[in-house]
Amino acid sequence: MNSKIRTISYAELVNSLLGNLPEREREVLQKRNALADSNVSTLEQIGEDYNITRERVRQIEKEGLRKLLNLDYEKAKLPISDLQSQIEEYLKTHGGIMAENHLREKLLIERQAEEEKALNFLLGYILGSKFNRINDHDEFHVIWHLEGVDLKTALEIANALKGIITSQESPMHFEDLYEQFQSHNLYEKVDKTPGDNQAIIEALLKATRDINKNILNQWGLAHWNTIKPKRMTDKAYLIMLREGKPLHFTEVSDLINQANFDHKKACPATVHNELILDDKYVLVGRGIYALRDWGYQEGTVADIIEKILKEKGPMTKKELMDEVLKQRMVQKTTVTLALMNKDRFNRQKDGLYSIV
16 A cells, blocks of 8 residues: 555544535535544534524535545645545556445445545535445446546446356355356456456456355355355354354354344344254254254164164264264263163263163
8 A cells, every 4th residue: 555545544534634624615625524522413403503504504515525626636645646546556456447435445444433534525516526436326336447448348248247146056166256257258348458357357246236145255246145145043143154163152143243234133042942943053052053065863872872873883882972073062071971871872881881
């Protein structure tokens, strides 16, 4: 990133920018955009504060923005041109087109609310007019692009990527998706586009409405429950896959809330009920669940011992203990007690255990 951009925060830049306005225009813009520790205010709310009409507030807001756009940034010693150059650099690297959210991710050094709001203001009101910005495309999110970019070709490539994902019928890691796309006839167009090939593909994935990424960094269709889960059981499934180990239902609940899938809060009791009812999960300890896909089986400790002995024949206590603990997160004494069930298990003269 440009060193000049690193030395100033977006919040400081916006404060300096607004410092060139009369007090009322500055305050109206701050309130309308939740800047300077204020909350977003409607035209009516601001009008009540100043005892003026809603339309008058709109006029003040419009006049303030007009002055900011016509300000001599160099004379005011504001690094707007540096930020503009940085945006151009990112766009060139990504083939000349990026989703606004993707661009925002690249520009944000620290994810702080104050910085995010200030950057939104700069992108929306100051820099948006200096680039081609489209916010009403049917198949793309809000996108920024450079002059000369062929949006028709970009859409063809995006649809080709969508076709690969659809035919796969399951989420894909970027490396796998990129490898498959390299054999597509449209890859040649990507190869001839100025920029980094992988960055271009990533930009188009992030720009396409029908494609999204899950918490495992896998790409898929936005409506798939393995990408944007809506049910609690689907959220739990992605959490379990990401963690890659058995979890207590309270841990699953906490991790769901931390993942911010949506605004719905997960409570432990609800998560527990979902895990009990869904056969994707297996209870492997006190309140601890694992995925059946990992090879865990249903049943009590005694049931697990019996299945092991049926598959592998007589075994020593230690061998059995090791095998059971691969399936259940229990104390060793629990396994010992299960083995003492003489109606089910027999300890032979050679010390090996077998099924009665």
